[in-house]
Amino acid sequence: PELATLALSPFPIIMPPPDWRHISHGREIPTENYSDQPFLTHTDDGAWVCTLTTGPGDEGVSGQHVVALRSEDQGRTWSEPVDVEPSAGPEASYAVITKVPSGRLYVFYNHNSDNQRAVKADNPPYEDGLCKRVDSIGSYVFKYSDDHGRTWSADRYPIDVREFAIDRNNADGGKVRYFWNVGRPIHHNGAVYCSLHKVGGFGEGFFTSSEGVLLRSENILTESDPAKITWKTLPDGDHGISVPEGGGPIAEEHSYCVMSDGSFHVVFRTVDGYPACAYSRDEGRTWAPSQYQKFADGRVMKHPRAANFAWRLENGKYLYWFHNHGGTWYEDRNPVWLCGGVEVDTPDGKVIEWSQPEIFLYLDDTYVRMSYPDLIEDHGEIWITETDKDKARAHIVPPEFAAALWNRTPATEIVKQNLILEVDGATPLPNSIAAPTLPEFTARDVSLAYQGMKLLRTGFSIDFTCQLDSLDAGRMLLDTRTSTGQGLAFIITDRGTIEIILNDGRTENRWDCDAGTISAGQKHHITAIIDGGPHVISFVVDGKLCDGGEHRQYGWGRFTKDLRDAHGSDTLNIGPGTTSLRIYDRALLTAEAIANHQALA
Numbered sequence: 159p160e161l162a163t164l165a166l167s168p169f170p171i172i173m174p175p176p177d178w179r180h181i182s183h184g185r186e187i188p189t190e191n192y193s194d195q196p197f198l199t200h201t202d203d204g205a206w207v208c209t210l211t212t213g214p215g216d217e218g219v220s221g222q223h224v225v226a227l228r229s230e231d232q233g234r235t236w237s238e239p240v241d242v243e244p245s246a247g248p249e250a251s252y253a254v255i256t257k258v259p260s261g262r263l264y265v266f267y268n269h270n271s272d273n274q275r276a277v278k279a280d281n282p283p284y285e286d287g288l289c290k291r292v293d294s295i296g297s298y299v300f301k302y303s304d305d306h307g308r309t310w311s312a313d314r315y316p317i318d319v320r321e322f323a324i325d326r327n328n329a330d331g332g333k334v335r336y337f338w339n340v341g342r343p344i345h346h347n348g349a350v351y352c353s354l355h356k357v358g359g360f361g362e363g364f365f366t367s368s369e370g371v372l373l374r375s376e377n378i379l380t381e382s383d384p385a386k387i388t389w390k391t392l393p394d395g396d397h398g399i400s401v402p403e404g405g406g407p408i409a410e411e412h413s414y415c416v417m418s419d420g421s422f423h424v425v426f427r428t429v430d431g432y433p434a435c436a437y438s439r440d441e442g443r444t445w446a447p448s449q450y451q452k453f454a455d456g457r458v459m460k461h462p463r464a465a466n467f468a469w470r471l472e473n474g475k476y477l478y479w480f481h482n483h484g485g486t487w488y489e490d491r492n493p494v495w496l497c498g499g500v501e502v503d504t505p506d507g508k509v510i511e512w513s514q515p516e517i518f519l520y521l522d523d524t525y526v527r528m529s530y531p532d533l534i535e536d537h538g539e540i541w542i543t544e545t546d547k548d549k550a551r552a553h554i555v556p557p558e559f560a561a562a563l564w565n566r567t568p569a570t571e572i573v574k575q576n577l578i579l580e581v582d583g584a585t586p587l588p589n590s591i592a593a594p595t596l597p598e599f600t601a602r603d604v605s606l607a608y609q610g611m612k613l614l615r616t617g618f619s620i621d622f623t624c625q626l627d628s629l630d631a632g633r634m635l636l637d638t639r640t641s642t643g644q645g646l647a648f649i650i651t652d653r654g655t656i657e658i659i660l661n662d663g664r665t666e667n668r669w670d671c672d673a674g675t676i677s678a679g680q681k682h683h684i685t686a687i688i689d690g691g692p693h694v695i696s697f698v699v700d701g702k703l704c705d706g707g708e709h710r711q712y713g714w715g716r717f718t719k720d721l722r723d724a725h726g727s728d729t730l731n732i733g734p735g736t737t738s739l740r741i742y743d744r745a746l747l748t749a750e751a752i753a754n755h756q757a758l759a
Contacts, residue, residue, distance in 0.1 A: 645726015
């Protein structure tokens with residue numbers, strides 16, 4: 159859909175109707191039944207080339223192979239896919255692409271070159287001690303294209319990867335290597351670095367241990383004979399990039415950036431409930447000890463066993479893709495959240511300072527998982543691809559949305575756009591006022607023959623300050639409920655948190671802020687954001703987005719799509735201790751809630 163501008167002071171956001179964040183608004187990249195890692199690069203003739211892993215079956219099934227497609231109109235249309243490897247051959251998987259100065263394109267991928275049909279695995283869960291999924295063994299290889307991705311070399315070229323301890327200690331004693339890759343190549347100082355994730359074994363959870371390495375080629379940018387391209391495996395020593403001390407056995411899906419001072423930054427997934435990161439100041443030869451990635455305010459980020467990628471952009475800033483909850487398994491990759499990063503100086507060199515996150519993409523079916531993104535910039539626009547393992551799509555990142563992520567200037571004014579109620583300055587506030595009319599979340603879709611539900615993708619936000627002399631359970635802060643419970647309310651829970659209740663007379667939904675964020679006797683600024691796009695409730699308390707902390711996996715919660723509205727009585731009751739109140743008839747950005755906190759400080 160065409161983009162329409164909706165000015166959201168102080169962050170104007172480009173919003174295609176009804177909600178640009180819904181993944182259905184992306185531009186689909188054609189695939190077979192299975193779709194993975196839609197990675198992009200520019201060609202010298204002005205096109206995009208996308209390489210991806212696809213196949214007639216599901217992930218890991220025979221027939222999985224690598225294809226390439228071209229688009230000359232930013233993903234609106236695509237050429238017919240061409241095989242980099244045929245579906246009839248051994249498994250070819252998990253391709254990444256890069257371009258060298260001559261215009262040649264290289265694609266790197268796993269290839270089960272020996273067509274091995276099983277690999278040793280733990281028993282249990284594999285009853286016979288054999289894993290018959292074989293897309294993560296064999297050789298790491300590359301092919302090339304000299305005609306902008308239209309055709310690919312007949313020959314493939316294996317890369318000699320140095321053996322590490324994790325290889326020697328696998329069930330085959332290193333005679334068979336277990337590995338794969340999702341990290342895109344990086345270029346620096348005349349060399350190309352390709353990511354690889356070494357695997358120690360197969361068992362519960364598929365991979366039972368993993369670590370990251372880089373494959374460095376000093377001559378690929380200039381050597382025309384692919385057989386003469388040389389490779390060195392980094393880091394030095396016998397071990398790859400692994401988890402922080404005390405973490406679990408999984409360090410995988412490493413994503414690398416080259417920073418402005420030549421430092422390398424890497425972020426990767428773990429099974430610890432947090433993403434990990436590390437820095438190298440010597441071009442990948444050695445790495446500082448890994449640490450769990452943090453926001454600029456020092457809080458540790460939360461993330462499950464899913465891809466989390468960071469990209470450095472042409473403007474020198476960064477974007478970071480993750481899922482903002484503390485799961486330790488493969489589930490719950492919907493919605494996608496983005497952070498913005500900027501470089502800051504430290505005694506050890508530059509590091510990336512990350513903003514608090516915003517919801518970037520979502521789908522209504524919460525079991526669907528979006529992942530394995532890539533980023534490309536084109537004529538000043540930022541595009542991010544993703545796949546739900548069925549369809550692959552490309553999505554534009556609205557520039558004002560990215561600017562809100564990168565903004566570091568403290569706000570001095572309250573956000574006014576869509577402000578429908580403001581009560582401030584009175585001490586104390588009145589006990590009751592007229593309740594504003596809030597947006598409805600659903601409507602009857604008369605365009606359908608059966609006139610079913612239409613999700614309106616609306617929302618609202620309630621922003622208030624309070625100073626409470628006690629945190630007695632059941633204490634009311636704000637309340638529009640009728641005698642039957644219909645409406646909305648904010649109350650104190652028995653955990654000492656502030657909870658919002660939403661009730662339309664048919665269904666009731668509740669969510670509260672994180673435990674430990676509210677204290678009796680202290681003044682607090684609370685923003686509750688009720689976002690009817692992804693149907694997410696989030697709390698920002700004193701300028702910090704609740705993420706669950708140590709008490710729960712999620713800081714944000716969902717409300718049902720069956721909730722039609724939060725209409726209650728015509729009166730909004732205000733409890734003692736509430737000192738200011740603002741209501742918006744849209745979902746604020748996290749950044750806007752933070753801006754309000756800064757303006758009120």
